[in-house]
Amino acid sequence: xxxxxxxxxxxxxxxxxxxxxxxxxxxxxxxxxxxxxxxxxxxxxxxxxxxxxxxxxxxxxxxxxxxxxxxxxxxxxxxxxxxxxxxxxxxxxxxxxxxxxxxxxxxxxxxxxxxxxxxxxxxxxxxxxxxxxxxxxxxxxxxxxxxxxxxxxxxxxxxxxxxxxxxxxxxxxxxxxxxxxxxxxxxxxxxxxxxxxxxxxxxxxxxxxxxxxxxxxxxxxxxxxxxxxxxxxxxx
Amino acid sequence: xxxxxxxxxxxxxxxxxxxxxxxxxxxxxxxxxxxxxxxxxxxxxxxxxxxxxxxxxxxxxxxxxxxxxxxxxxxxxxxxxxxxxxxxxxxxxxxxxxxxxxxxxxxxxxxxxxxxxxxxxxxxxxxxxxxxxxxxxxxxxxxxxxxxxxxxxxxxxxxxxxxxxxxxxxxxxxxxxxxxxxxxxxxxxxxxxxxxxxxxxxxxxxxxxxxxxxxxxxxxxxxxxxxxxxxxxxxxxxxxxxxxxxxxxxxxxxxxxxxxxxxxxxxxxxxxxxxxxxxxxxxxxxxxxxxxxxxxxxxxxxxxxxxxxxxxxxxxxxxxxxxxxxxxxxxxxxxxxxxxxxxxxxxxxxxxxxxxxxxxxxxxxxxxxxxxxxxxxxxxxxxxxxxxxxxxxxxxxxxxxxxxxxxxxxxxxxxxxxxxxxxxxxxxxxxxxxxxxxx
Numbered sequence: 001x002x003x004x005x006x007x008x009x010x011x012x013x014x015x016x017x018x019x020x021x022x023x024x025x026x027x028x029x030x031x032x033x034x035x036x037x038x039x040x041x042x043x044x045x046x047x048x049x050x051x052x053x054x055x056x057x058x059x060x061x062x063x064x065x066x067x068x069x070x071x072x073x074x075x076x077x078x079x080x081x082x083x084x085x086x087x088x089x090x091x092x093x094x095x096x097x098x099x100x101x102x103x104x105x106x107x108x109x110x111x112x113x114x115x116x117x118x119x120x121x122x123x124x125x126x127x128x129x130x131x132x133x134x135x136x137x138x139x140x141x142x143x144x145x146x147x148x149x150x151x152x153x154x155x156x157x158x159x160x161x162x163x164x165x166x167x168x169x170x171x172x173x174x175x176x177x178x179x180x181x182x183x184x185x186x187x188x189x190x191x192x193x194x195x196x197x198x199x200x201x202x203x204x205x206x207x208x209x210x211x212x213x214x215x216x217x218x219x220x221x222x223x224x225x226x227x228x229x230x231x232x233x234x235x236x
Numbered sequence: 237x238x239x240x241x242x243x244x245x246x247x248x249x250x251x252x253x254x255x256x257x258x259x260x261x262x263x264x265x266x267x268x269x270x271x272x273x274x275x276x277x278x279x280x281x282x283x284x285x286x287x288x289x290x291x292x293x294x295x296x297x298x299x300x301x302x303x304x305x306x307x308x309x310x311x312x313x314x315x316x317x318x319x320x321x322x323x324x325x326x327x328x329x330x331x332x333x334x335x336x337x338x339x340x341x342x343x344x345x346x347x348x349x350x351x352x353x354x355x356x357x358x359x360x361x362x363x364x365x366x367x368x369x370x371x372x373x374x375x376x377x378x379x380x381x382x383x384x385x386x387x388x389x390x391x392x393x394x395x396x397x398x399x400x401x402x403x404x405x406x407x408x409x410x411x412x413x414x415x416x417x418x419x420x421x422x423x424x425x426x427x428x429x430x431x432x433x434x435x436x437x438x439x440x441x442x443x444x445x446x447x448x449x450x451x452x453x454x455x456x457x458x459x460x461x462x463x464x465x466x467x468x469x470x471x472x473x474x475x476x477x478x479x480x481x482x483x484x485x486x487x488x489x490x491x492x493x494x495x496x497x498x499x500x501x502x503x504x505x506x507x508x509x510x511x512x513x514x515x516x517x518x519x520x521x522x523x524x525x526x527x528x529x530x531x532x533x534x535x536x537x538x539x540x541x542x543x544x545x546x547x548x549x550x551x552x553x554x555x556x557x558x559x560x561x562x563x564x565x566x567x568x569x570x571x572x573x574x575x576x577x578x579x580x581x582x583x584x585x586x587x588x589x590x591x592x593x594x595x596x597x598x599x600x601x602x603x604x605x606x607x608x609x610x611x612x613x614x615x616x617x618x619x620x621x622x623x624x625x626x627x628x629x630x631x632x633x634x635x636x637x638x639x640x641x642x643x644x645x646x647x648x649x650x651x652x653x654x655x656x657x658x659x660x661x662x663x664x665x666x667x668x669x670x671x672x673x674x675x
Contacts, residue, residue: 054585054668075589082587093582097247107586109240154586 001162001193002028002051007060009046009216020046021057022216028195030161033188035207036197043216044197045166051195052085052164053077065161082110086155086192090167092147094139094154100126101135104154111158125153129183145176152183163187165196169203181206237592241599248600252572256604259568263608263652266561268615271644273547273554275620275636280442280542284431285371289532290498291333292369294539295491296530297322297512301470302522314526315468315487316439316539320456322515323489327363327453331507332493332500334369337453338362339489340440340465343415345402357398357448360437361461366450367393367424369494370436377409377424380452384423388454392420398448399425418459420451435532437490438540440465456482463488485520498531505529558647562655569601569659581668590664597660598653605652609645616644 009021020043028034038044049055050062053069061070065084069077086107087093094103101122108118126132129149131142139147148168155163165184169177181203188194196207204210212220249256283289298306298314299322305311318326323337341361346354366372367379376399380391392413399408399422413420433442455461460478467488475481495504508527515521536542580593588596617636636644 052585075591078584078587078589078592081585087585093578093585095579095582097251106583109237110583110587110589110592112237158587 001030001032001065002026002195003063004047004050005061007050007057007062009043009050009055009057020216021050024060024213024217026211026218028193030193031188031191032209033185033194033207034196034209034211035204036195036211036213037199037201037204038213038219040199042213044199044213046216047213048164048166048195048197051162052087053081078110082107082158084161086158086160086163088148088151088155088163088165088168090170092139092144092151092171094147094150096139099136099138100131100142100150100153103139103150104135104157107154107158121157121159122153125157126150128156128186129153143176145172145179148172148176148180149183152180152187156187161193163192163194165194167198168196169198169200177203237595238599241596242603244596245600245603248572248576249603252575255568255572259565259572259604260608260611262561262564262568263605263648264611264615266558266651267609267612267644267648268619270551270554270558270647271612271616271636271640272619272623273551274643275616275640276623277547277551278640279432279635280547281537282432283533284433284435285532287371288494289435291495292532293493293495293501293504293529294532294535295326295493295508296528296539297508297521298523298526299485299487299515299521300523305523306468312526313539314528316490317466317468317487318489318491319485319487320482320489323453323491326491326511329507329511332504333496334365334494335492336363336366336369337489337491338366338437339456339463340437340447341461342464343449343451346414346417347402348414358464360447360450361453361456362450363453365494366436367426369492370431372429373427374424375427376407377422379450380423385452385454388452388458390418390420390455390459391423391452393424393426393450394422395426395446395448396428416459426450433536433542435536436492437465438536438542439490442536442540442542493529501529501531558651562651565604565652566655566659569656570662573597573659573663576663577666580663580666584666584668593664594660597663598656601652601656601660602649604656605649606645608652609648612648613641613644616640 004024004026007021007024008019011018011020024043024047026047036044036047046055050057053064053072061068063069064080067080069080072080095106098106104122104125105118108121113121122135123132126135129152131146131149131153134142139150142150148171168184169180172180184194184196185206194207196203198204210220210222211218212222285292295318296314296316297318299319300306300315305313306315307313327335327337339361341359342356343359344354344356360366364380364382364385367374372379375396379393380389384391392415394402394408396405399405402408402413403411408422408425411422413422429446434444434446435442465488467486469484469486471485473480473484475484475486493504495501505527508529509525512521512525512527530539583593584590613636620636
């Protein structure tokens with residue numbers, strides 16, 4: 001699904017160069033649930049942004065779902081983001097003056113789907129996250145956990161091949177974080193590839209594989225054993 | 237997607253009503269002022285009789301002082317009016333499809349009732365051809381024919397307003413009216429007719445109202461009708477009697493002809509030249525041959541220059557003011573769009589291309605422009621009423637017609653879109669990743 005080879009990303013200011021990713025080699029198989037961990041500044045979010053085609057990179061090649069996306073123009077990158085990738089952000093990123101239906105509708109609008117098809121997908125997605133009855137509510141009328149579920153519904157409505165989650169439970173309490181993780185696991189069980197960035201080791205244990213980054217490089221790959229994942233799920 | 241962008245625009249405008257209001261107000265003030273001046277300019281420039289303005293001609297012949305031109309600063313111009321004698325002779329020749337000589341006069345109307353006081357009205361002394369030449373509409377009766385002109389019959393055509401005053405608005409054709417001691421028979425009542433500018437007599441006021449009534453030109457001599465309009469003389473000559481005045485070299489008669497087609501213009505000028513050559517043999521027309529005819533638009537724009545230079549300057553200044561308003565709008569838009577960075581970066585992440593974001597912003601500024609245009613039209617209407625009040629113009633003289641209204645809305649949208657191009661482009665450059673993480 002996702003294969004990065006010798007990816008290098010440098011942030012430059014007038015006085016300093018920061019190497020966010022150094023010859024990163026990383027692949028995620030189709031249908032896999034991978035957690036990316038690492039300390040602050042290790043390049044987790046930069047990796048996720050590049051994986052989501054939100055940022056460019058200096059060197060290396062990146063193949064996404066069998067397509068070399070290293071040198072695509074803005075239109076093509078936008079289209080792939082819209083068609084194949086779903087995003088879940090730490091701070092939910094809902095548009096405050098759009099109701100839940102309209103928020104979930106945002107990515108579908110850019111796909112130019114018929115209104116009836118969009119309606120069906122939105123209602124199904126909100127049903128999946130348990131918020132179908134509140135689709136006319138504004139985000140401010142929901143709790144943090146509910147807002148994150150709306151963000152998940154927005155990602156699901158696009159029926160993405162790849163779901164990228166950046167600290168999806170970072171702003172939630174333990175109970176709500178557990179609910180969100182259960183949703184992600186359910187989505188994964190339905191066949192969606194998920195890459196989740198987190199600094200929370202217990203959440204990472206619920207993925208199938210942990211990828212640990214340090215200083216912009218992969219320092220460790222580790223498969224999570226089923227019994228480990230089960231025990232961590234029980235603690236949440 | 238257009239409907240979606242409109243919906244997003246209205247939501248975005250509601251999100252910050254103060255800033256939205258300021259942007260709309262800036263566009264509205266600019267549009268209001270520019271449309272006010274444009275309406276005045278457009279009114280002054282508009283063709284008052286488009287169906288035949290290229291076939292109606294005002295006649296000028298240079299019978300002026302051999303020692304100096306009629307206008308020192310525009311020596312190429314012949315006098316704007318002709319002598320009574322020349323008018324009578326040209327009418328007698330009758331060259332062209334129709335012709336009319338005319339001047340402004342006044343009458344005292346005496347009413348039958350002893351309680352009703354006599355009152356003065358303005359009159360246009362003219363020929364029967366005046367009405368078909370200038371497409372004058374009638375509600376009752378009509379004008380008079382050539383035989384009436386030749387017989388100098390005392391007939392009168394009333395305006396709708398005067399007919400209302402005298403006869404309560406009923407069909408007064410055939411009724412009699414006592415004016416200046418003579419009895420006139422009403423032959424027609426004209427409908428509302430307000431050509432703007434008053435192209436057939438810019439000399440006595442291009443924006444004056446239509447005269448109250450019309451009587452035959454051939455009555456000038458028997459009733460000794462004096463002009464209350466413009467008259468100009470250059471020759472020291474005895475004008476003690478009315479007949480001496482009529483035969484003088486004073487110019488006070490406006491003369492128009494209607495030709496079958498604009499192509500007959502050269503032939504008519506040749507006819508005028510032949511007439512003047514004949515008059516020269518009688519010792520008149522001592523200046524070099526300078527006979528010109530002007531179609532309606534030439535008569536107003538070239539000869540009388542009724543669009544004053546200061547009106548053009550004002551128009552230019554008003555559009556400069558619109559530019560200043562738009563610059564203010566650009567600043568406000570930049571501020572507003574900077575506030576939308578996070579939403580923009582989110583939309584980019586969810587699949588919106590830069591082009592889609594750009595279109596969304598442009599639709600929003602177009603909606604702002606449309607709103608500003610509507611409000612600006614209201615301001616323009618208020619401004620035009622102010623102009624009418626200041627210049628004591630007849631109500632409704634300067635109107636916001638459909639052309640100006642469509643122009644206002646189009647200009648408001650186009651100028652707002654132009655003003656929004658840079659802010660929209662700027663917001664497209666937002667790096668989505670940075671903004672998403674920053675929230």
